[in-house]
Amino acid sequence: DIQMTQSPSSLSPFVGDRVTITCRASQSINTYLNWYQQKPGKAPQLLIYGASSIQSGVPSRFSGSGSGTDFTLTISSLQPEDLATYYCQQTYSSPRTFGQGTKVEI
C-alpha cells in the first residue's frame, strides 16, 4: 500500500494568514493526488483533484501543487469558515489511501 503522510497534524493560524499543508507519498504517484475538506459533523468535500485542479465552486484562495511524492495545499488568506480538517488522498493505485489529516483550528 502507498502511505500518505501529512504535516503538520494541526495548526492554529490567524484569520488572513497564508496556510500551507504538505502531503508526502511513500512512492511516486505522479499527480494522482486529491485534497478534501471536512468540517465538523459534515461529510468531506473535494477541494483539489489531480494535485492542482480546483473543484467547481471552491474559493480561489485554495490551491494545490506538486507531483511525484511531495504535494502542497495552500490557503492564501485564511477565513473563519476554513476551520476544518484537511485530508490528502492518492488515487494512483488501490487501496486509494488517505493521509491522517491536518486539523486547522482558528
Add this chain to the structure above:
Amino acid sequence: EVQLVQSGAEVKKPGESLKISCKGSGYSFSTYWIVWVRQMPGKGLEWMGIIYPADSDTRYAPSFQGQVTISADKSINTAYLQWSSLKASDTAIYYCAREVAAAAQDWGQGTLVTVSS
C-alpha cells in the same frame, strides 16, 4: 443535481448482520465508481473499497477484505455495504461517494453504525 442518499443510522449488537445503502440520482449510476469510506469516532478517513455498478467489478482495501461485502444493484441505482457479523470496532460513520476523474467528487451524508451490547 447529483445526489447520494444513504440509509439511516443503525444500532446493532455484536454478532448481528447489517446492510446499509447508498442511492444515487441525477447521473448515470452504472458508469461511475462508488467508493465506501469509514470514519471511526474522532479519527480520520479510511478507504474501504470501490465498486463499478455496470459490471460489479469490486476492489477492497486489504484491511477490509473478508470483513465487509460491497455490492450494487444498477436497476435501482443503489450500492450497498454489508457485514455478516458485526463487532464493536465496526462502530463508525460510513460514507459513500461517487468517483469522477479519480476523485471522490460527490458524497453521501453518512450512515452512523453503532455496535454495542
